[in-house]
Amino acid sequence: MAMRKKRTNDPEGMRRRVLDVAEDSFQAHGYHASSLGDLMAAAGVTGGALHHHFPTKKALALAVIEERVAAAVRETWIEPVLAASSAREGVRAVFEAVAAELEQQGYVRGCPLNNLAHELSLADDEFRSALARIFGNWRQAIADKIRADQPGGGEGGTDPERFAALVVATYSGAMSIAKTSQDAGILRECLRGLESFELSPSQGGSTVKRRRRVLPRPKIA
Amino acid sequence: MAMRKKRTNDPEGMRRRVLDVAEDSFQAHGYHASSLGDLMAAAGVTGGALHHHFPTKKALALAVIEERVAAAVRETWIEPVLAASSAREGVRAVFEAVAAELEQQGYVRGCPLNNLAHELSLADDEFRSALARIFGNWRQAIADKIRADQPGGGEGGTDPERFAALVVATYSGAMSIAKTSQDAGILRECLRGLESFELSPSQGGSTVKRRRRVLPRPKIA
DNA sequence: GACAAAACAGGACAACCGGTCTGTTTTATA
DNA sequence: TATAAAACAGACCGGTTGTCCTGTTTTGTC
Numbered sequence: 254m255a256m257r258k259k260r261t262n263d264p265e266g267m268r269r270r271v272l273d274v275a276e277d278s279f280q281a282h283g284y285h286a287s288s289l290g291d292l293m294a295a296a297g298v299t300g301g302a303l304h305h306h307f308p309t310k311k312a313l314a315l316a317v318i319e320e321r322v323a324a325a326v327r328e329t330w331i332e333p334v335l336a337a338s339s340a341r342e343g344v345r346a347v348f349e350a351v352a353a354e355l356e357q358q359g360y361v362r363g364c365p366l367n368n369l370a371h372e373l374s375l376a377d378d379e380f381r382s383a384l385a386r387i388f389g390n391w392r393q394a395i396a397d398k399i400r401a402d403q404p405g406g407g408e409g410g411t412d413p414e415r416f417a418a419l420v421v422a423t424y425s426g427a428m429s430i431a432k433t434s435q436d437a438g439i440l441r442e443c444l445r446g447l448e449s450f451e452l453s454p455s456q457g458g459s460t461v462k463r464r465r466r467v468l469p470r471p472k473i474a
Numbered sequence: 475m476a477m478r479k480k481r482t483n484d485p486e487g488m489r490r491r492v493l494d495v496a497e498d499s500f501q502a503h504g505y506h507a508s509s510l511g512d513l514m515a516a517a518g519v520t521g522g523a524l525h526h527h528f529p530t531k532k533a534l535a536l537a538v539i540e541e542r543v544a545a546a547v548r549e550t551w552i553e554p555v556l557a558a559s560s561a562r563e564g565v566r567a568v569f570e571a572v573a574a575e576l577e578q579q580g581y582v583r584g585c586p587l588n589n590l591a592h593e594l595s596l597a598d599d600e601f602r603s604a605l606a607r608i609f610g611n612w613r614q615a616i617a618d619k620i621r622a623d624q625p626g627g628g629e630g631g632t633d634p635e636r637f638a639a640l641v642v643a644t645y646s647g648a649m650s651i652a653k654t655s656q657d658a659g660i661l662r663e664c665l666r667g668l669e670s671f672e673l674s675p676s677q678g679g680s681t682v683k684r685r686r687r688v689l690p691r692p693k694i695a
Numbered sequence: 696g697a698c699a700a701a702a703c704a705g706g707a708c709a710a711c712c713g714g715t716c717t718g719t720t721t722t723a724t725a
Numbered sequence: 726t727a728t729a730a731a732a733c734a735g736a737c738c739g740g741t742t743g744t745c746c747t748g749t750t751t752t753g754t755c
Contacts, residue, residue, distance in 0.1 A: 260720060260721065260732090260733070260734090262720085262721050262722065262732050262733075263732090264731080264732065264733095267732085267733085281596065282596070282597065283506070283592075283597075285504070285506035285507055286597065288711075288712060288713085289712075289713060289714090290711080290712075290713090299733065299734050299735065300713095300714090300715095300734080300735065300736085301716095301718095301732085301733050301734050301735065302732070302733050302734075304714075304715080304733095305731085305732060305733065306732090308714090309713080309714075310712095310714090362596065363592065363595075363596075367592065367647075367650055368592055370650055370653070370654045371504075371584065371588065371589055371592040371593065371653070372504055372592065372593060374584075374654045374656075375502065375503070375583060375584075375653070376503070376504075376507065381654060381656070384654050385655045388651055388654055388655065412667075414663065415663055415666055415667045416667065418648075418651075418660055418663040418664055418667060419644065419664050419667030419668065421647065421651065422643075422644050422645075422646075422647030422648040422650075422651060422660065422664045423640065423643050423644045423647055424643075424647065425643075425646070425647030425650050426588075426642065426643030426644055426645065426646030426647030426648070426650070427639075427643040429588055429591055429592065429643075429646050429650070430609055430639075430642065430643060430646065432591070432592070432595050433591045433595045433602060433605050433606045433609055434606045434609065434610075435595075435602070435606075439643065442635065442636055442639040442640075443639055443640050443643045445636055446633075446636045446637065446639060446640030447640065481702090481703070481750065482751085483701080483702050483703075483750085483751050483752065484702090485701080485702060485703095488702085509741075509742060509743085510742075510743065510744090511741080511742075511743090519703095520703065520704050520705060521703095521704080521705065521706085521744090521745095522702085522703050522704045522705065522748095523703050523704075525744075525745080526701085526702060526703065527702090529744090530744080531742095531744090
């Protein structure tokens with residue numbers, strides 16, 4: 254008399270839905286402020302199903318980090334930079350693309366990698382090493398691109414690792430400031446700072462023609 | 475018959491002790507992962523006393539931000555930079571001092587401002603504005619120092635705000651990476667990146683003499 | 696010393712969290 | 726179709742959290 258019960262097992266889809274809402278909630282509220290109850294409600298998933306795919310909250314977060322956060326860095330940074338005509342051009346394009354996207358959506362939720370890195374690095378060593386590996390891959394991709402530019406282009410004097418470290422640090426820090434001030438303009442400011450410390454001759458009033466070192470060597474060791 | 479009860483009211487000292495342990499715990503474990511019970515035990519303070527000085531956990535965190543975090547930025551960044559012979563020298567000195575301190579203590583807990591900024595900026599607007607103000611003061615101090623260098627020194631072509639934004643972003647991001655990798659070396663790497671993109675002529679094998687722009691202008695608008 | 700306010704003590708509580716447990720349904724395999 | 730494993734449902738529980746509340750003690754003030 255009652256309607257037949259229906260259920261379609263879709264383990265992959267359910268797992269994906271859980272990861273979707275977890276990724277979003279971790280980004281918006283952080284790990285500790287995201288309760289499994291909220292995630293279950295948002296994903297339309299029962300406790301049994303959640304526990305079946307992710308035995309603990311930590312396992313869920315680890316999956317988010319290794320699958321989603323790593324993919325986000327790959328898609329928004331590594332692939333565009335590697336596909337660009339040069340490392341420097343790739344870096345510029347990513348900075349501006351991200352700034353444009355943030356300004357369009359009107360708010361700044363920050364870098365997913367950075368957000369979780371701050372909250373979880375000291376809490377658990379598995380979290381920390383997973384996040385550190387993503388940072389490492391990110392830096393290495395940029396350094397590799399610089400190296401690829403060196404034979405033909407004019408990157409002979411650029412230290413690849415140093416350049417990559419500076420770019421990743423500047424971007425991460427700029428996103429932190431942007432998130433706190435809810436203003437993506439700092440990204441463009443930092444990009445211009447990377448492009449050139451001194452104003453270009455056509456803009457600046459300085460009479461100095463020759464480029465100087467960005468920071469002087471210390472006078473005393 | 476029993477010993478007389480003794481108690482010495484010391485509101486300022488008690489408030490200071492609570493702020494001490496809260497500052498430390500927020501830095502080590504973050505806001506959400508720091509329970510008031512733990513703080514009370516660590517500070518040797520009862521619930522009544524804690525509630526008397528800080529009615530809510532949020533009020534406590536706000537006090538930590540406005541009194542302790544702001545002071546930390548002032549003491550480790552603003553005052554040393556303003557006291558230095560130049561902005562660039564001050565920046566260099568702070569980077570190296572922090573790197574040396576982190577290497578000496580063997581672990582990296584990250585920048586207090588950055589840590590709380592990531593966890594609390596999106597959670598509450600009072601938190602966010604308080605943190606944003608500290609970032610703003612930090613940047614402004616560096617920019618002011620650059621401006622102070624300009625009349626006499628050779629900072630004619632340097633945009634103060636741009637320089638300050640780049641320095642603060644690079645430092646914040648470098649600390650994020652250092653915290654995640656538990657290695658302060660990235661701070662020195664980033665400092666050298668700030669000092670000079672291209673290797674100095676005496677070090678580099680490049681034959682290029684004239685300094686080039688750090689990042690080329692985009693070919694198409 | 697009277698007295699009010701501040702400072703402090705410590706228990707109580709309701710809400711919530713993450714994890715576990717038992718039971719049912721679907722699906723793969725033979 | 727028999728059967729075991731996977732997939733899912735949903736209730737349950739111990740522990741924790743932040744806050745509140747009622748007293749007690751100290752301290753400043755007239």
